[in-house]
Amino acid sequence: MTATHSVSRTLAPQDILRLRSENPKSRERDFAQANGITEADYVAAHVGTTAIRLNVDIAAILNGAETLGEVMALTRNESVVHEKIGPYEKVSVGPHASIVLGKQIDLRIFPKAWAYGFAVEKTDNEGNIRRSLQFFNRAGDAVHKIHLRDNSDLAAYDALVAQLRSEEQSQTVETRPAKQTEPTDIATVDVDGFRERWTNLTDVHQFVMLLRDFAVSRKQAVELAGEEFAWELEAGTVESMMNTASETGQPIMVFVGNNGCIQIHTGPVKEIKMMGPWLNVMDPTFHMHLRTDHIHSVWAVRKPTKDGHVTSLEAYDAQGEMIAQFFGERHEGEAERTDWRELVEALPRLARSVAA
Incomplete structure (x- = not known):
């Protein structure tokens, strides 16, 4: 499937937050690209305010996701966004690949690519708090996101975030561009x-x-x-x-x-x-x-x-x-x-x- 190609520059968290305050309406991904940073850089800059760094423990993430009830699962690449609404069901965790085989949410997960995780809260235009779990690869590109919905189990979400919360709450991530393999002749x-x-x-x-x-x-x-x-x-x-x-x-x-x-x-x-x-x-x-x-x-x-x-x-x-x-x-x-x-x-x- 499509690999994304991030280009990251050095931009301090305070500079990211300042630029964001000057351009609050742009979508997060678009804002990051426009400013030469990765989406993971953008989210990390909000740690301590609207984001919490998480340990990337695939078994705990997927098993915990089963407790959340109905959510929206989002997976994307540079050209397409795929969103499914439903519960996480029939989770099977393996060392090289993990599977979710629910009727609505059907995933094949490759844990080695998951590098960074965050719990994110944002307030929408109606004043509602929107909560999500967001995971990124080493290049700073999103690999998967779990968005809560109005009827999701908020107590289960809080418990999962507490379980996954990292001792390291830095506002920066060390991203590196994805390896580009030379094509076979x-x-x-x-x-x-x-x-x-x-x-x-x-x-x-x-x-x-x-x-x-x-x-x-x-x-x-x-x-x-x-x-x-x-x-x-x-x-x-x-x-x-x-x-x-x-x-x-x-x-x-x-x-x-x-x-x-x-x-x-x-x-x-x-x-x-x-x-x-x-x-x-x-x-x-x-x-x-x-x-x-x-x-x-x-x-x-x-x-x-x-x-x-x-x-x-x-x-x-x-x-x-x-x-x-x-x-x-x-x-x-x-x-x-x-x-x-x-x-x-x-x-x-x-x-x-x-x-x-």
Whole structure:
């Protein structure tokens, strides 16, 4: 999933607070970017007033989140914000990955990327206090946020913050830019061997090992796969697909992530609205805000499994990073939905052939 690329400069906490007082209405993330700092720098500057530093203990965070009742879970990257409303349920914590498998909130969490945590309180325009738990990677980019709602359990939240509260309440964080790996020269890849491995996949989860073994990115993989398994689509196909799914009512899966968390919506999408470049989903328990002008290419991708091939729609930015990934609703051991496969296969292909 898409990696964010922060550029941080040295700005003392008091300077951040002063600049903020001069520009109080800007969104936090926009303010941080405009002033050359990271969002984690911005939040840390408020420690002692509206923020509390937390220990990043994934097990305590996720198990504690289960006690909060209904909340809003937010995961984003540079191009899309994914919000799900509901309780944290069915938490499973592991050393390399943790999972939340609730009906509404469905997460894959990669703990090594989580570096900083804060409990944040802010007062909205109506004078209401809005509380959230916010977590950032070493680069200072947000990996996941948990926002309380009117019917969340405030006592459970206070108890969780007290449990997680760090002895270190500094107003600064030591951020460093995300490591940028040099891309593999695609001309050096054994294309025949790569396509043979792709053909012999029996589970979508084997795809990560395929990428690792051939040292290629997801974008390079779809370019190498050949048109039997991947083909590029015309611009605007994400919006077209979402509108069709809305009209037909067919359930889909929407994956959005960063290096620390992948968040998944499963179910229908109903209320689709375009506002400028933003494609917005405004359903009761699912909100998405996607910058369509960040989409550089869209691919339809087939991966073989023991239950038949699985089709995804994948949007990439100009750097080749994945923005979002879409599937038809599917459960382990089930064949892919026919209506989803037909929807994707009917989307217009790019006129020129770009497959290797």
